[in-house]
Amino acid sequence: MAKVLVLYYSMYGHIETMAKSVAEGAASVEGVEVTLKRVPETMPREALEKIGAKVEHDVPEATVAELPDYDAIIFGTPTRFGNMAGQMRTFLDQTGGHWLGGKLIGKVASVFTSTATGGGNETTILTFWPTLAHQGMVIVGLPYAAQELLDISQPRGGSPLGAGMLAGPDGSRQASENELGQARFQGRHVAGIAKKLHG
Ligand SMILES: Cc1cc2nc3c(=O)[nH]c(=O)nc-3n(C[C@H](O)[C@H](O)[C@H](O)COP(=O)(O)O)c2cc1C
Numbered sequence: 001m002a003k004v005l006v007l008y009y010s011m012y013g014h015i016e017t018m019a020k021s022v023a024e025g026a027a028s029v030e031g032v033e034v035t036l037k038r039v040p041e042t043m044p045r046e047a048l049e050k051i052g053a054k055v056e057h058d059v060p061e062a063t064v065a066e067l068p069d070y071d072a073i074i075f076g077t078p079t080r081f082g083n084m085a086g087q088m089r090t091f092l093d094q095t096g097g098h099w100l101g102g103k104l105i106g107k108v109a110s111v112f113t114s115t116a117t118g119g120g121n122e123t124t125i126l127t128f129w130p131t132l133a134h135q136g137m138v139i140v141g142l143p144y145a146a147q148e149l150l151d152i153s154q155p156r157g158g159s160p161l162g163a164g165m166l167a168g169p170d171g172s173r174q175a176s177e178n179e180l181g182q183a184r185f186q187g188r189h190v191a192g193i194a195k196k197l198h199g
Contacts (some may be wrong), residue, residue: 001033002198003069004191007062008076009039009087011053014114014167014175015076021180022074022112022163025187032191035070037062039091064094072108072194073137074187075128078167079113079120083127092131105136108197110190112142112163112183116171118155125161140193146185148178158182 006023010016019036027034040061041048048055067073077084084092098104109132113124125141132139141161144150149158156178157164163182165175175183 001031002071002191002195004032004034004072004074004187004194005062005067005070006034006036006074006076006187007039008037009078009085009091010076010114011048011078011085012167012171013054014165014171015078015112016054016059017175018112018114018163018165018179018183019076021175021183022076022187025184025189026074026191028184028188029191029195031195034187034191039087042087042090062091064091064098067095067098068103068107070107071198072110072190073104074190075109075111077111077113077124077128079115079124082120082123084124095135099135102136106197107135107137108140108190108194109135109137110140110142110162110186112186113157114165114167115157116167116169118157118166121157121164122159122161125159125164138193138197140190142182142186143189146182146189148181148185151178154178162186
């Protein structure tokens with residue numbers, strides 16, 4: 001079995017919803033085992049409660065040590081001023097040992113994101129990619145074969161770099177069918193490549 005990890009950070013739940021759709025898409029590929037995990041929170045619970053962030057989770061935390069166990073990792077992060085969230089950055093900054101040992105070389109990597117208004121829809125993924133390249137990972141985007149990317153009849157996130165959604169300026173918008181479709185496509189696409197590379 002090729003092993004795919006969907007690894008995300010989500011403060012308000014939008015990326016978590018997208019991550020579940022990515023996992024669903026990946027799981028639809030036969031011969032692929034999918035695991036859904038989140039990166040550890042770095043903010044104090046009290047601060048999170050003050051800003052109405054999610055504090056209870058049913059998805060387990062990942063450890064840095066387990067990353068080499070997977071053939072592919074699909075990362076999900078909300079944007080922070082056009083970059084990944086600090087929680088994801090902190091997690092990745094603990095992978096120096098894997099870099100030193102070449103433990104992630106040749107593994108498939110892909111990124112999806114969420115923005116409030118679309119500012120950072122592409123840059124969040126683009127600025128994520130150098131970390132993956134430094135690790136020697138095989139970076140995969142979201143091809144235009146995903147019909148959702150051709151539909152401009154409604155506001156949406158997402159680009160050929162990876163699935164995306166718009167949470168709205170006040171965070172009240174939920175992922176549309178289009179955006180969830182992108183997420184499922186990306187999961188299926190990455191899982192298919194991971195399976196081929198796994199042999
Ligand atoms: C510090 C900070 C910076 C943010 N920067 C941006 C931004 O540059 N562009 C944008 O559209 N949304 C921005 N947002 C909004 C988040 O991206 C949005 O809340 C997130 O996509 C929701 O995902 P989540 O529910 O998974 O946490 C920012 C939010 C915070 C807290």
